Amino acid sequence: MAQATIGDSEFDRDSALTLRAPGVHDVRLPEGWSIGGAVNGGYLLALLGRGLGAHLPHPDPFTVTAHYLSVTRPGPAAIRTETVRTGRALSTGQASLVQTAADGSETERIRVLATYGDLGALSDDVRTTAKPPAMPPYEQCLGKEHNDASHPLAEIAARLDIRLDPATAGWAVGRPGGRGEMRAWFGLADGRPLDPLALLLAVDALPPTTFELGMTGWVPTVELTAHIRCRPAPGPVRIAVTTRNLAGGYLEEDAEVWDSEDRLVAQSRQLAVAPRH
């Protein structure tokens, strides 16, 4: 397979938007980005991020918050975008993803509030004290070829190149590690380079930390906020997700995304509903 490029890749073709009217884009959500019939939240975040990037005067998502209102199904959808404020360095916008039922009734799936800027205009000043996650090199992590039949791969898995840190992959062989951690290398299967939109996909692409806590159920996201801090350097990124507060039937998932030059390119946190078992 030839190396895909930004603009000519599966991800770009499958998240292409068609402008219907000012502030309204149509999109067809393919089956390929779903898990058990529900379209993946990270892919949808990237899709809404693309819609806002087309609407606002600044190109890059700096901070994006999505509230997941109802389950999105493959098929036609519309994205509505609205400018909240435009400024010199930053602009703020709002977006909705809606789907229309056979009877013509419309249901909102996701509401987004986001502030955009220009990552290319930022200073090179870095005083970051965070350290990249300790995890084995890409070659020593576990890709799709290690999956056994007890965990059938979701549709989206074919589109991603996720290589789990063996230390957080015990759940896949029936021996969850007991810690609320999930770590992996992440890339796109067709080799498309990562950019800020792909980072929005990345922050919700790993198996939930609850798998490593021995819980097998679905973990619906209530809200996810991602900060994109830097354009990633070439190559796969490392993602480390941590859950420290599982209480009252909810949990947080905190994700850090590190690029090949050891820069912390994205941080995200989501509030999700804990599985019952």
Add this chain to the structure above:
Amino acid sequence: MAQATIGDSEFDRDSALTLRAPGVHDVRLPEGWSIGGAVNGGYLLALLGRGLGAHLPHPDPFTVTAHYLSVTRPGPAAIRTETVRTGRALSTGQASLVQTAADGSETERIRVLATYGDLGALSDDVRTTAKPPAMPPYEQCLGKEHNDASHPLAEIAARLDIRLDPATAGWAVGRPGGRGEMRAWFGLADGRPLDPLALLLAVDALPPTTFELGMTGWVPTVELTAHIRCRPAPGPVRIAVTTRNLAGGYLEEDAEVWDSEDRLVAQSRQLAVAPRH
């Protein structure tokens, strides 16, 4: 001073809303919750949280995101609230704070997107692995009486009872510790018990971590997201704020709020503009 109560306290009087029309509340923002002429972001978050709580069918903020669009000044303001979705366990709403200039033009100050639920309806199940911050007891932390004249107290300081961990208070005596950390005990000066609205105030009430990094300038918040996970037990809470990623002219501030029963009652993260010096 008699012990204030929820509903009869300075905080409640100063964040009281007057319903003008469905979805529109009027409010007068007092001078007393500002810092250098700008109304404090945490107080405003609580105010918008109160407006959404009055509008939505569920009482408690579970996850609240605010984008700070322009500086809010003391004086009259309006809060507009809108229902995005209502469900059995959760409902989602949106709110705006606007101020009107002398010439009649209206400026939006803050846009909020939030999901509400009922903290009282949550299970008691706790599997939290996070630990409370290591900090000295309340009596050994530094309150207003330790402030020297080189850092005049902001108007809001009289309303809060903030006692800084001496380990993160070096900045106040010209010896910043060099780490992106700020820790304090937090309560309201009139003794009003803390509730979810007061936690929204708490997550943006401490001095910025940049003070301990030796930077003295203003740190405007771009976006702040707070998760309220539990009603706090009586007594002051401990707040620990950490910055790990100061890069490209922006930084994150991550806050944890712990109650007197060692429960992690709130988590927040904000993206802010780094000071130039």
